Amino acid sequence: MHPTRPFTRRTVLAMALASLTSGALPALAQTKPAGHDKALRVILPLSAGSGADGAIRAISTPISKALGQTLVIENLPGAGGITGTAQIVRASKDGDTIGIVSNNHVVNPSLYKNIPFDSIKDIAPITIIGTTPFVLVANPKVPARTVQELIAHAKAHPGTLNYGSSGNGTILHLGAAMFVEQAQIDVPHIPYKGTGQLMNDLLSGQVQLGVVAVAPAMAHIKAGNLRAIGITSAKRSASLPDVPTIAEQGLPQYELDGWIAAIAPAGVPKTEIDRLYQGFVQGIASPEAREALIAQGYEIQLTPPDVATRFMASEKLRMQAAVKAAQVKMD
Structure with a gap:
């Protein structure tokens, strides 16, 4: 196990598979759930045409069907993803606004001095969708x-x-x-x-x-x-x-994957986080969604929310060490 990375992706995958095979996930109705008559706003703090953008757009239809909500994807790039993520953390806590973030969400705190949110405390992770x-x-x-x-x-x-x-x-x-x-x-x-x-x-x-x-x-x-x-x-x-x-x-300490995760603002009720997670699980279970993600180069993870939370906290610490060692600095 990597000394600066106590919570590895292999651990994440094992825990995710245990959850998915436990039979603990209830079936979701194919109609809009009570209190969710409006569309699900999905903020991407990334530019249109990016890898994460392409992946989410490719799986939006099956996830929409699973949740019973139309997904409205909104690209808000800028400042390494900080601009869009700020909108995610400030969004309403009703479960009708989520975001899709990638590695830079946990890299940015080591690069920028003035980020208007805490990358761990101000979010509620839903799932690590996949790694590449x-x-x-x-x-x-x-x-x-x-x-x-x-x-x-x-x-x-x-x-x-x-x-x-x-x-x-x-x-x-x-x-x-x-x-x-x-x-x-x-x-x-x-x-x-x-x-x-x-x-x-x-x-x-x-x-x-x-x-x-x-x-x-x-x-x-x-x-x-x-x-x-x-x-x-x-x-x-x-x-x-x-x-x-x-x-x-010959460089045994080298390890880096790309990943994309679904998050909500901190404060969204656990019942809503679980509903959204189940929507991602059921939506991506469809052959259409799985094939789309694999075609984009992703290995599907679908970690439960608690596993995603620990993973992102661990990744933040690991990236902090990597940025310092590599002497990466913003001009």
């Missing part, structure tokens, strides 16, 4: 196919490599910075405004390295336009089974 691995990729012009070859090349040819990210303080920035720090190599960071620009310059060779989500990188890796060096998660990706993890290639 990232992959360290290199432009094919880089003469390295493994982590150790990449480290050796970087040390032998200082100043010849850099890495790009989707922006300062993003999870892709942190993922690459963690690798550089643990590999003890000197590779500068080039921030971009979004994943699209990053991918374009990785493909053209303007930047040589980057940590990116597996799903959008798959086609480029298979075509030989990008080279997969290592998977960031604790286990190999089902989509790239022949690519070893970074940890098994």
Whole structure:
């Protein structure tokens, strides 16, 4: 078990599966529940077209059917997700407004001095919907196919490599910075405004390295336009089974997954949190929803609310240590 991570994703998955197989979840009616005649507002503190945005839109219909409420998805990006999350925590406590957050929700407290909410105390986690691995990729012009070859090349040819990210303080920035720090190599960071620009310059060779989500990188890796060096998660990706993890290639402390979670404002009654959780479980149980999430590169988790709460608190502490070690700072 990782010394700075007492509550691992494997523990999360085991507890979630125990809950889902216990038969404890009551069936939900396919009609609007009493007191919930209006739509369910779903705030995404992320831009349209992001991975989390695509995943939630892909599963919104089956979740809507399970809850008996129309889902109205609202993108409120800005300030690394802080702008939209502030709206989530200030929303009404009636269970008719929720939010979808990702890793940056627990990374931001280590990056920004003045966040207008507490990332743990001011939310009521509903469930960790799913996790997805990232992959360290290199432009094919880089003469390295493994982590150790990449480290050796970087040390032998200082100043010849850099890495790009989707922006300062993003999870892709942190993922690459963690690798550089643990590999003890000197590779500068080039921030971009979004994943699209990053991918374009990785493909053209303007930047040589980057940590990116597996799903959008798959086609480029298979075509030989990008080279997969290592998977960031604790286990190999089902989509790239022949690519070893970074940890098994000599950096045993390296571990990073992407994840998305459903949250509500703190103060929403437990009965409402449970109703919403059950809606996600039943909605994502449909083949349509499961296939959509898997196509987006997610491993479905659906942790119960109490497990999600402990997971996010643990992740906040782990990311705090990772940010400090990698010396990631906002300009």
